[in-house]
Amino acid sequence: MNRCLSDADIQALIDGELAPDRAGHLAECAGCANRTDARRRAIEPLLSLTRQAGVPPARLDAMRTRAAASDGLVAELSSLKEERDVIRTRVTDMLDQLEALNL
Numbered sequence: 001m002n003r004c005l006s007d008a009d010i011q012a013l014i015d016g017e018l019a020p021d022r023a024g025h026l027a028e029c030a031g032c033a034n035r036t037d038a039r040r041r042a043i044e045p046l047l048s049l050t051r052q053a054g055v056p057p058a059r060l061d062a063m064r065t066r067a068a069a070s071d072g073l074v075a076e077l078s079s080l081k082e083e084r085d086v087i088r089t090r091v092t093d094m095l096d097q098l099e100a101l102n103l
């Protein structure tokens, strides 16, 4: 069994651009097959929209790049929110302590 596909390999596979010997890995690895299915399902709405709209492939590539960037943005946002919650808890504790001092 050869090594597992990278995310870039999976995207290339979906685009029909992956070398056939690498694509053959899917037949022997359920993990990569599942990742490919998930990726296909995730981008299918975007693909069908662009097909309907007749978006040229170059535009599609740009959209894909942007979609990948926004994945990063979503992760960043959620970590910012977590940080905010931690800070909020800390500030609330500090205020409680100040209150308890009865200055």
Ligand SMILES: [Zn+2]
Binding pocket: 003, 004, 005, 025, 029, 030, 031, 032
């Ligand atoms: Zn694999």
